[in-house]
Amino acid sequence: EAGVAQSPRYKIIEKRQSVAFWCNPISGHATLYWYQQILGQGPKLLIQFQNNGVVDDSQLPKDRFSAERLKGVDSTLKIQPAKLEDSAVYLCASKQGNTEAFFGQGTRLTVV
Amino acid sequence: QKEVEQDPGPLSVPEGAIVSLNCTYSNSAFQYFMWYRQYSRKGPELLMYTYSSGNKEDGRFTAQVDKSSKYISLFIRDSQPSDSATYLCARGGDKIIFGKGTRLHILP
Numbered sequence: 188e189a190g191v192a193q194s195p196r197y198k199i200i201e202k203r204q205s206v207a208f209w210c211n212p213i214s215g216h217a218t219l220y221w222y223q224q225i226l227g228q229g230p231k232l233l234i235q236f237q238n239n240g241v242v243d244d245s246q247l248p249k250d251r252f253s254a255e256r257l258k259g260v261d262s263t264l265k266i267q268p269a270k271l272e273d274s275a276v277y278l279c280a281s282k283q284g285n286t287e288a289f290f291g292q293g294t295r296l297t298v299v
Numbered sequence: 300q301k302e303v304e305q306d307p308g309p310l311s312v313p314e315g316a317i318v319s320l321n322c323t324y325s326n327s328a329f330q331y332f333m334w335y336r337q338y339s340r341k342g343p344e345l346l347m348y349t350y351s352s353g354n355k356e357d358g359r360f361t362a363q364v365d366k367s368s369k370y371i372s373l374f375i376r377d378s379q380p381s382d383s384a385t386y387l388c389a390r391g392g393d394k395i396i397f398g399k400g401t402r403l404h405i406l407p
Contacts (some may be wrong), residue, residue, distance in 0.1 A: 191342075198339070220394070222397075226306065227399075228399055228400070229305070229387050229397035229399045229400045230343065230363065231305075232385070232396065233396055235394055242393070242394075243393075243394055259351050263391075265375070276343055278339050280342075280395070285331070285391075285392075286346050287333060287345045287391070288342070288345075288395050289345070290335075290342035290343045291342050292341060292342045293341075293342050295340075
């Protein structure tokens with residue numbers, strides 16, 4: 188079974204630029220999460236989708252972050268404009284039903 | 300109060316020792332708990348999950364939940380250098396909320 192795919196693996200941008208991350212969840216998984224993991228901390232939930240609808244985006248900084256999940260499969264997370272404090276690993280995870288979530292390898296973002 | 304609290308460590312133990320990793324949680328309504336392991340520059344991978352109270356064992360790993368004290372534990376027996384990683388406890392359910400993670404070093 189293929190795992191959660193994320194791209195790119197690494198990205199370096201200057202502050203005030205924009206960036207987008209892509210996630211392809213495990214086939215058939217209805218729930219998709221985006222997490223932000225700052226160095227030395229646990230993953231922090233940014234947004235949760237159920238199929239193509241948003242379930243929880245209470246921790247998403249909506250003035251600069253946006254996410255979508257068209258057709259209930261792939262998802263993109265965008266940051267515009269980026270700030271230095273956005274430097275982190277962005278993790279995508281998916282699950283089906285009330286089971287464990289499976290994580291991708293993450294995208295490591297460095298904002299300079 | 301954070302939903303899941305975890306001491307970030309680092310924790311260093313000699314090879315072969317028993318490791319005890321612990322978390323506390325705030326809401327007694329939580330029923331589903333998980334331990335993830337995260338190697339450097341990798342995504343978290345699920346180690347163990349448990350429902351309600353009691354122990355669950357899988358090889359060298361034992362997960363324990365004490366609902367009366369809202370305490371979650373992970374024990375690693377016969378620890379190996381390959382167990383060196385960050386261990387994340389989490390509560391499950393509608394969304395998965397993580398603790399800070401504990402960095403573990405097993406010394407050869």
